[in-house]
Amino acid sequence: MTWALDHAGQIADLAWRHVLLAGIPLLLGLVLAIPLGWLAHRVPVLAPVMVVGTGLLYTIPSLALFILMPLMLGTRILDPVNVVVAMTIYTVALLVRTVVDGLRSVPGDVDAAATAMGLGALRRLWQVQLPLAVPVIAAGMRVAAVSNVSIVSIASLIGVAQLGDLLTDGYNRNIPAELITGILATLLLALVFDRAVVGVERLLTPWRAS
Amino acid sequence: MIRFESVSKTYADGTTAVDNLSLTAPTGQITVLVGPSGCGKTTSLRMVNRMITPTSGRITIDGTDTGSLDPAQLRRGIGYVIQQGGLFPHHTVERNIATVPLLLGWDKRRAYARARELLETVGLDAALASRYPAALSGGQQQRVGVARALAADPPVMLMDEPFSAVDPVVRDQLQDEFRRLQAQLGKTILFVTHDIDEAIKLGDQVAVLRVGGRLAQVAPPAELLATPIDDFVAGFVGRDRGYRALGFVAADLPVHSEATVEVGTPIVAADGWVLVVDPERRPLGWIDGARHPGPVTTELLTGGTLAPAGGSLRAALDASLSSPSGRGVVIDDEGRLAGTVTAEEVLRALAHERANAANAAASAIAAASPSGVTSPSAAAP
Structure with a gap:
């Protein structure tokens, strides 16, 4: 406890970096997964290929992906952009299936009614399908959020600072208090992300309250 | 006036849903399509607003080939009511009703005012305007569905089993109100049902379809009851048709x-x-x-x-x-x-x-x- 209090400034700084490294990819991943999922939903032949294909990306070990990024992007080794891009890939891997499932969860009669009233494909997506898919997509976002918070810790191994540094440093210098602080801070952050997703979901679905 | 001219629909797997249908739904009247399941009645309805494209033949509305129009534009000019209302669960009742007016570019105030006016038209309390559909009973949802279809005052309405998901007492009430409403509004309506009693109660003319999408008979209800063209129609119209004909x-x-x-x-x-x-x-x-x-x-x-x-x-x-x-x-x-x-x-x-x-x-x-x-x-x- 004293260790944590003594290093509060450092922890806060690492936590903020952790939030950005896990959170920005979560949003970018969602923005990318929506059109991909929509495409898979509209072209049923594509759906299995896209869902399985993007899903496979998640099986690439994170360390390998972090190391590959500078080669593929031409960035510097220590550039946090490497982590952001890699985490975005993981998020997309988790969310394409979620978006497809979400769009499939829209009741057929509601979708038919939207078409029959003259909503074009894009308006239907934006005004009807996505809003109704929010509960399913939010469930997937909660998994992706917690997964991101956890995976980002690995970035310490390639020298990008965040809460994972407490784990590597605590391990290397044998400071149990630092290790425990690292674990608790990561857990707490995962919880905050989870609650944030649930909060946004509630805001977006006032119609489910009744 | 809606005209089907030798319209057929055959799916890729070879099933024929509608077989050479020629039918006219006169302006200002209710034409009911009725038949057992698999007779292509819903397919026929959905070909009018091009949710389904005919394989051959053409459909005209007041002389214009629907195939020549942009589907979204065409649909905004046709009211559409489906079973259970098909309401948007995430939109309030007034937002649901205002859907087409807003698509047509009305400003929000006018569209919502229209929605409240229509709530009254279909016999609902204006206090329901800001509720979500889940808070409404089945019968109320169905009324909102009708109000939504009427919102932009389309001359043509398509109704697909609009009253079949509610209990018989409410259904009867909705049918009576619908008849009264139609007497004021005089829309050109194509109405699909599997319920011959509903067809006879609501239709100015009734088109009976056979399985396989062939038209068996088109006639005003009294005539259908009095002189069914063959055993299929007679059987479909029902045993006590003689008694029911007295209703006319x-x-x-x-x-x-x-x-x-x-x-x-x-x-x-x-x-x-x-x-x-x-x-x-x-x-x-x-x-x-x-x-x-x-x-x-x-x-x-x-x-x-x-x-x-x-x-x-x-x-x-x-x-x-x-x-x-x-x-x-x-x-x-x-x-x-x-x-x-x-x-x-x-x-x-x-x-x-x-x-x-x-x-x-x-x-x-x-x-x-x-x-x-x-x-x-x-x-x-």
């Missing part, structure tokens, strides 16, 4: 005056069924005078159905058959007692009507063919 025969029946007792007062000198009325002379039910001395209370009453004066013979016959006294109660427009009528009298009136109709048909044919050559089938009543 109106007659001014002579009524008897009936001894009545006002509720709360004792029966004087009665030895059988006595009709109980309220102070406004609205019938409340029958009471057996011999068995219930003392002031009449409403708990003791047995009722029958009520027939409106000048209404159909079916209503009058049903009123007399369902009345414990055997005397059917006829009421006037205000719901007050007009008198009673017996089943025998209804049947006599029917015989009289038929004789009149036969005479009229015979003289019409005689006038049309001065040579005196008449077709026996045309002259049959």
Whole structure:
């Protein structure tokens, strides 16, 4: 406890970096997964290929992906952009299936009614399908959020600072208090992300309250 | 006017949903498509607004080929109601109703004002405007569905089993209101149902479809009941079609005056069924005078159905058959007692009507063919 209090400034700084490294990819991943999922939903032949294909990306070990990024992007080794891009890939891997499932969860009669009233494909997506898919997509976002918070810790191994540094440093210098602080801070952050997703979901679905 | 010109729909797997359908839905009338499941009625409906593209043939609305229009534009000009309303669960009732007006670019104030006006039109409280559909009963949702279809005042409406997901009592009520509404609005309506009673109740003309999407018969309901073209139609129309056909025969029946007792007062000198009325002379039910001395209370009453004066013979016959006294109660427009009528009298009136109709048909044919050559089938009543 004293260790944590003594290093509060450092922890806060690492936590903020952790939030950005896990959170920005979560949003970018969602923005990318929506059109991909929509495409898979509209072209049923594509759906299995896209869902399985993007899903496979998640099986690439994170360390390998972090190391590959500078080669593929031409960035510097220590550039946090490497982590952001890699985490975005993981998020997309988790969310394409979620978006497809979400769009499939829209009741057929509601979708038919939207078409029959003259909503074009894009308006239907934006005004009807996505809003109704929010509960399913939010469930997937909660998994992706917690997964991101956890995976980002690995970035310490390639020298990008965040809460994972407490784990590597605590391990290397044998400071149990630092290790425990690292674990608790990561857990707490995962919880905050989870609650944030649930909060946004509630805001977006006032119609489910009744 | 909606016209199907030799329209067929065959799916990639070879099944034919609609087979060479030619049909006209006249302007301002309700045309009901009815048939067993698999007869292509919903497919036919959805080809009108191009949710399904015909394999061959064409569909015109007031002479314009629907195939030549942008689908979204076309659909905004056609009201569409489906089973269970198909309401957007994430939009409030008023936002649901305002959907098409907003798509057409109305400003929000005007669209929402229109939505509230329509809530009243379909018999709902304006307080429901800001609720979500989940908070409404099935019947209320269905009304909102109708209001939403009417929002931009489209001349043409497509209705796909709009009343089949609600319980029979509510359905009956919705059908009655729908008829009243249509009498004011005069939309050109194509209405799909699997329920022949609904078809006969609502349709100005009824098109019966067979499995495989072939048209069996198109006729006004009375004609469909009286002269089904073949066994399929006769079977589909149902066993008691003769009785139901009486629903289309109106007659001014002579009524008897009936001894009545006002509720709360004792029966004087009665030895059988006595009709109980309220102070406004609205019938409340029958009471057996011999068995219930003392002031009449409403708990003791047995009722029958009520027939409106000048209404159909079916209503009058049903009123007399369902009345414990055997005397059917006829009421006037205000719901007050007009008198009673017996089943025998209804049947006599029917015989009289038929004789009149036969005479009229015979003289019409005689006038049309001065040579005196008449077709026996045309002259049959």
